[in-house]
Amino acid sequence: MAYETLPKTDVVIIGGGWTGLTAAYELAHTGQRCVVLERGQKRHSVTSFGAPEEHDELKYALRYGHMQDVKKETLTFRNSRDQQALPMRRLGSFLPGTGLGGAGIHWNGQIWRPLPSDLAMRSHYEGRYGAGFLPDDLSIQDWGVSYDELEPHLDFFERICGAGGYAGNLNGAARAGGNVFEGPRSADYPNPAMKQPISNTLFGQAAERLGLNPFPMPSANVTKAYENPYGAQLHPCTYCGFCERFGCGYLAKADPIICVYDRIKDHENFDIRFHAQVLRVEKSSDGRTATGVVYQDEDGSELFQPADTICMSAFGLWNVHLMLVSGLGTPYDPETRTGTVGRNYAYQTIAAVDAFFDDSVSTTPFMGAGALGVVVDDFNGDNFDHSDLGFVGGGYIACKQYNGRPVSYQPVPEGTPAWGGAWKHAVRENYGHHGDMVIHGSSVSTPENYLDLDPTWTDAYGRPLLRMTFNFPDNDRKMSDYVMNRAVEIAEEMDNVTSVSSFNLAAEGQDYSIVPYQTTHNVGGAVIGTDPQTSVVNRYGQMWDHHNVFVFGACLFPQNLGYNPTGPLMGLAYWTLEHMKTDYLQNPRPLMDA
Amino acid sequence: MKRITSTIFRMASVAALGLLGVPLDAQDRAASPGLDMLELRLQDDRVLFNAQVKQPVDDDLLELGRLVAMGGAQSGGSAMACFTCHGAQGQGDGSGAFPRLAGQAGWYVYKQLIDYASGDRPNKVMSGIAQRLTEAEMEAVAVYYSAIDAPYRAVLGQINGETLQWGGQLGAVGSAERGIPACVNCHGPSGTGNAPSVPYLAGQYANYMTYQLQLWREGVRDNDAMNVMSSIAGKMTDEDMRAVSEYYARVRPAERVIAPLDAPMAVTIGD
């Protein structure tokens, strides 16, 4: 294929979101010339996301104004290998971003750290419950990097975001009011916790009465005027209720544009190109390294950008897709169970509980923020005894108040008809009297849940679509049911509640569907680990097969934890970048023996 | 001492305005709106929501508010009459030294009085006045002024068109360069306010607004929730401040006319 070759750069970075811009910031400051290739448009939080125009539920929440265009890139989906995968013709279950800042623009701002046991799930469970405890049909793995190793990086990212919260474990000392299950923090959160509305407060009180340990959800919706370590200035959140799916024009939600891009854009070692769609990564003739990337610019011309080092910072799914279409690593074959690229794809297991209050409790749901919640972590990870439960993993229970946007937020009690006079009445009676709970559960990996390339459909660039084969494992169905029932208990304990209903998306007999929104927490497919037979990158995020390719994002997770992935993946990103800066770039080579 | 100073100042401003032929109604008590007029206005949900502070608004509250405005607070006196500086209709006196109060968000005005009294908002004149009001009087006078729909004074002085444009842009869109969010993010449609918490800018005096922005920037004023205004003002230059102030001084709220549903339609789907 004929294409123009551009002058070589030190580092080419695929994607201008959280990990791509952060990689550019860190590497540019060590003298590396960085070129960021972003497939989407340039934009800025101040001028592109200002109210009132941004506060348009139809345009952004329902028609996905900030999300990727499926006409250009989508994927095919099936529950199991005996079905034909069909295109995801409309966004639904997950909402990948595009444009400067990527999904970091429209995220909720929930910022977590993994539990120490999350990072070593296999050895932890085997250590506590015995060698045969994990079922054979679950491909659960350790990450190969420990919580202690990641701690300074997790902390740093929280500082980049101005995270607000209350530490529950400060250097080993438990603090009531924080998450007493978390790994030890070297310092408290940089900002105070968010202010809680009445529904979340009632939830917390009920949880305490039941002997549980509620705490405010850690939030990157900044709670007071703040300057981050890169010099970015953030402003306090107004609780406007147009957070997730929207950009923040108040400069109150930590996003890659204000936190990182603004602080690096004028640096001499930084160059970013927009409408630059990376088509594939090119390999050297001996296959041991990558030589650069081919991308299509906005005129449709194909250009080759050579580089010494490649950072794959696209959204997790598209990192895996690029590996597959470029022939990086060995694709996973579920029949023979060999190969690693695409293996161990996982998601997030979601259930919901609704509590309806009597007229004395007025919840004003329109006052909300993406990370506004009170959380109970007692049933997450291995924070509770799994001995006789028949599953592994868990999830956090949060009573949250993200938004009261009237198309999306129409809570009605069980049994309400779906339309008509009674429905209309129920919508208005319950709008301001509802407590909204989510069970945000882990997602274990199995040999049958994986990613590969579709044989039939292609994207706008002529490449085969990514094919996703996924269904909820029985393990997760049981886990979700268990944690949901714990949430129902809390809901029933709350004051002034007239009814409680619950819904488990992973219930027995309910197959995973790409239609209803769940989370954009697609993980795995380019797993991190210490054994090249079961991982795509080593514990430094470096591809086993191509030592100058470093991979970022949740595609690295061997299975998904209960928490939202942005915090953990950014901790990993800073960890990878540290090893690139202090080790790899001085002496490019595989950092681990195969 | 205070009385004399204010009299002298007022005489000077009165004289200055007299030269410009601006009508002087600061002392014309007959021009203050009757309670009937206010009650009529308060039938509108929006006016009522904008005005209400804590208790339901009734004519007793409006009476009290008017009394306070005339100087009749319990610890009142002629130096305590709001209208002497803020105008019988809450329009100020044209100088910009005293902000327009008419139609301002009631809770916001009430909060400013609380903050003046406690010193959270420093002001040599208003602190003394606010300290002599009870909370009930503060609420009443805030509701009273909030319910008034006073005409706007003409904006005086020449202004560079480019400055106005920049002010309009900063207000509507903000500045990515400087990290300044647009004013309308919080201050309501075209800066006409977002009750109960956020005051209007539209039609406020330009020099008053510029002065407040300077006070925010210097940290002298910081009585807003979480210091949002000082974060924003801290990034504004003098020119930015002048631009947005002059712009919003000239903005007027639009009249909203809703055609009733039984107006003739283009197509009636009837049976």
Next chain:
Amino acid sequence: MQIAPGALATSAGILAAPHPAFAQHALAQHDARPWAFVTDDEARWLAALCDVFIPEDDYPSASQAGVVDYIDLQLATGYGRGDGLYLEGPFPAGTQQQGYQVPYPPAQLIRRGIAGIRASDAPDLTALDQSAREGFVERLSQDTGTYDDIPAKVLFDELLGLTNQGYFTDPIYLGNYDYAGWKMVGFPGAHAYYLDRVDDPGRNASPPPMGIAHDRAAQPRPPRAIRKDI
């Protein structure tokens, strides 16, 4: 094109009868062709259907809130044309979990679907009384068949979704007339600032709604089609 109000509201009437207050409105002449996409018959059918979904009670019905206008605008613009929809073939039928697999964008889907239903031996929705209309809609919601190769379920879900949106989205999209939906639930709209009172249950009253164009929509146009009860 100035016509006396009400003079030409016939069943075949396409000509506008602008309200006197709007007579000087610059765009009044464009009301001569009131619909951007739907025909009068389709508008009538949609009004009948959406008023079963959201009937009139203490708050306006769907058609009174401008839902038919909303649907018309959506079908005439990007959404109707298939923005946000991957429409590369082939189109084998899928499972429920695999979502939308119809080879048409929403505008065609709805046009064909409505035409298919009206051509079938189902009763004419617009000729039924309210109770019979409710029965019609109930049966349609359970219908597993296809109408002119449009699956009834897909059509039903689209129409119910569009009706709901038309009642509750910002009035710039021509529905939610005079904030009917927002007033009903107490949603304040596009202007939002709650930092100082989110955690104070004593100060949590809903502000009267203000949409994106609140200050510029000094004279919002009323809905073009309203279903008048028999």
